[in-house]
Amino acid sequence: MSLAEHNVTAPKTDEDAFKNDPNATLDGVHGHDVTAAAKALLKDSTTRGGGIQMQDVVKIYPGATKRALDDFNLDIKPGEMVVLLGGSGCGKSTALRSLAGLEDIQGGRILVGGQDVTGVPVNKRDMAMVFQAYSLFPHMTAVENVEFGLEVRGVGKAERRRIAMEQLELVGLKDQAGKYTQQMSGGQQQRVALARALAIKPRVLLLDEPLSALDAKVRVQLRDEIRRIQLNTGTTTVFVTHDQEEALAVADRVGVMNHGRIEQIAAPQDLYRRPATEYVATFIGLTNRLPGVSDGEEAVVFGQRVPLLPGSKKGDPVAVLVRPENIALARVDGTGAAGAAGAPATGERARVEVIHFLGAVARVDCVVSSDEFVHWNKGERLKVTVQLPANELPEGLAPGDEVVVTPRAVAALAC
Ligand SMILES: Nc1ncnc2c1ncn2[C@@H]1O[C@H](COP(=O)(O)OP(=O)(O)OP(=O)(O)O)[C@@H](O)[C@H]1O
Ligand SMILES: [Mg+2]
Numbered sequence: 001m002s003l004a005e006h007n008v009t010a011p012k013t014d015e016d017a018f019k020n021d022p023n024a025t026l027d028g029v030h031g032h033d034v035t036a037a038a039k040a041l042l043k044d045s046t047t048r049g050g051g052i053q054m055q056d057v058v059k060i061y062p063g064a065t066k067r068a069l070d071d072f073n074l075d076i077k078p079g080e081m082v083v084l085l086g087g088s089g090c091g092k093s094t095a096l097r098s099l100a101g102l103e104d105i106q107g108g109r110i111l112v113g114g115q116d117v118t119g120v121p122v123n124k125r126d127m128a129m130v131f132q133a134y135s136l137f138p139h140m141t142a143v144e145n146v147e148f149g150l151e152v153r154g155v156g157k158a159e160r161r162r163i164a165m166e167q168l169e170l171v172g173l174k175d176q177a178g179k180y181t182q183q184m185s186g187g188q189q190q191r192v193a194l195a196r197a198l199a200i201k202p203r204v205l206l207l208d209e210p211l212s213a214l215d216a217k218v219r220v221q222l223r224d225e226i227r228r229i230q231l232n233t234g235t236t237t238v239f240v241t242h243d244q245e246e247a248l249a250v251a252d253r254v255g256v257m258n259h260g261r262i263e264q265i266a267a268p269q270d271l272y273r274r275p276a277t278e279y280v281a282t283f284i285g286l287t288n289r290l291p292g293v294s295d296g297e298e299a300v301v302f303g304q305r306v307p308l309l310p311g312s313k314k315g316d317p318v319a320v321l322v323r324p325e326n327i328a329l330a331r332v333d334g335t336g337a338a339g340a341a342g343a344p345a346t347g348e349r350a351r352v353e354v355i356h357f358l359g360a361v362a363r364v365d366c367v368v369s370s371d372e373f374v375h376w377n378k379g380e381r382l383k384v385t386v387q388l389p390a391n392e393l394p395e396g397l398a399p400g401d402e403v404v405v406t407p408r409a410v411a412a413l414a415c
Pocket of ligand 2: 093
């Protein structure tokens with residue numbers, strides 16, 4: 001009996017959708033059926049995979065006026081790790097669930113390994129899928145849950161116990177191995193599910209905010225572990241998160257989503273250094289919005305020439321998006337002249353408001369002294385955030401001190 005023969009109804013709610021995850025479906029089945037169905041699923045996991053294409057996908061939830069996915073396009077290479085990043089409600093989970101077949105779509109098509117799987121139900125879709133949450137076997141202990149996939153793959157008893165314990169240790173649950181998952185907290189269950197997903201090393205891994213319930217340290221540990229395993233096994237992975245640091249840290253490419261589509265997809269460094277839109281620039285990392293004059297190729301900001309990124313707007317004034325580390329800061333001495341070391345000839349006077357010492361780096365929030373930009377800045381005095389290595393912070397700099405802030409000649413986006 002194959003997994004495909006189990007009846008799976010169309011998902012009505014998020015929770016139903018997760019219940020329709022094949023792992024969850026196995027929950028309601030007993031004895032040999034469980035093993036046979038799981039074997040079918042896991043056999044798929046090892047023989048399928050490959051690239052993924054989502055082309056002009058449209059998703060409209062029943063009764064909704066807005067499209068949750070609006071001509072959504074995504075092309076993932078075999079073995080690639082793509083992270084979908086974006087604010088709450090932008091359609092990340094919908095994109096993942098549509099890809100998995102947990103949502104029907106109203107337009108476009110989805111290809112997995114070159115095969116069109118559009119309209120193919122979740123249980124018949126020829127793609128390996130492992131969801132990490134809400135799909136544990138409640139009548140099994142944590143370690144048995146993690147072992148399950150290994151068992152049906154024919155991994156020997158001692159070896160699967162060893163791997164399962166290793167995975168549980170990784171997620172910080174080694175001491176809970178013998179506990180039934182229904183007696184565990186949501187966060188603990190999520191960790192068991194993640195351990196189980198990782199233990200079987202699937203070819204395609206779909207993860208929807210898998211680390212959100214974990215504390216900061218475990219989160220970083222696990223995120224790095226997921227990436228290591230992904231690289232070692234060549235698992236095509238789609239990872240959904242709203243945490244930009246997490247996205248930048250693990251992805252081959254990050255797709256920034258906005259209003260049901262990907263606004264830009266690029267390698268983390270490219271995305272950070274060469275954002276295509278204001279939304280992307282402001283979503284990834286910090287950025288200053290400074291007034292400038294632009295001819296489309298170059299802008300003058302605070303008297304300093306700044307080269308512009310492709311797609312930059314021409315105009316006077318425009319907003320030039322300058323990262324905090326791309327602004328130099330120099331102290332002004334008591335007489336009003338620029339301070340000694342490396343004092344810039346150009347730049348704008350500002351007063352230090354707050355200094356955030358962050359260990360290796362320091363971030364200095366300044367308020368521009370001149371009221372020249374107040375009108376441009378919608379009635380507010382212009383603020384500039386500067387980031388610099390902590391050891392380059394001028395000695396004794398304190399709130400209230402006067403400084404000069406100058407953009408560096410690093411490509412920026414004008415909009
Ligand atoms: N079952 C549903 N029925 C109706 N509308 C839905 C349903 N699920 C999601 N939506 C809507 O579709 C849009 C996209 O939702 P989705 O869950 O994909 O967002 P998300 O990016 O995953 O957000 P989050 O970061 O909060 O998880 C939202 O406007 C949401 O309100
Ligand atoms: Mg979501």
